[in-house]
Amino acid sequence: NERTFIAVKPDGVQRRLVGEIIRRFERKGFKLVGMKFLQASEEQLRQHYWELRERPFYKGLVKYMSSGPIVVMAWQGLDVVKTARKMLGETNPADSLPGTIRGDYGVEVSRNVIHGSDSVENAQREISLWFKEHELICWEESNELWIYK
Ligand code: GTP
Numbered sequence: 001n002e003r004t005f006i007a008v009k010p011d012g013v014q015r016r017l018v019g020e021i022i023r024r025f026e027r028k029g030f031k032l033v034g035m036k037f038l039q040a041s042e043e044q045l046r047q048h049y050w051e052l053r054e055r056p057f058y059k060g061l062v063k064y065m066s067s068g069p070i071v072v073m074a075w076q077g078l079d080v081v082k083t084a085r086k087m088l089g090e091t092n093p094a095d096s097l098p099g100t101i102r103g104d105y106g107v108e109v110s111r112n113v114i115h116g117s118d119s120v121e122n123a124q125r126e127i128s129l130w131f132k133e134h135e136l137i138c139w140e141e142s143n144e145l146w147i148y149k
Pocket residue numbers: 052057060061090091092109110111112114115116117118
């Protein structure tokens with residue numbers, strides 16, 4: 001079963017959007033399998049954003065992401081990586097439609113509230129970067145037969 005890595009960024013936490021974001025993923029029908037509230041270290045962020053290390057905004061991004069606590073989550077479900085990206089909206093909130101998280105709650109690309117993995121491979125890499133194996137919980141969901149045929 002597919003999993004994705006979602007993080008509520010420091011601006012999302014400060015703006016009290018954690019509950020709203022969890023609510024959207026729960027109501028969609030995805031299953032929460034891991035969640036932590038933490039202050040990210042620069043070393044973790046450097047690993048997380050490895051692919052962006054040459055970008056001009058990289059330094060500012062690491063500073064932003066370490067500027068306050070974040071909530072990291074792993075969500076499971078059918079096509080969850082792709083569907084979560086749709087729920088988030090575009091990288092730039094200005095390009096994101098209303099109804100998406102960034103479209104509803106963000107204004108600027110450098111304060112875009114939430115992170116979501118962009119591929120199944122990166123989801124696996126990110127989940128193992130932010131979670132230890134025992135922090136991921138496999139559990140039976142009683143609603144499963146109403147969410148999946
Ligand atoms: P994430 O889900 O956070 O990974 O966003 P993304 O996959 O939509 O975008 P990407 O991985 O390319 O960039 C990671 C993060 O860097 C974005 O979410 C933004 O916070 C930031 N970022 C991306 N592009 C820009 C930019 O052009 N300027 C600035 N200031 N920040 C950017």
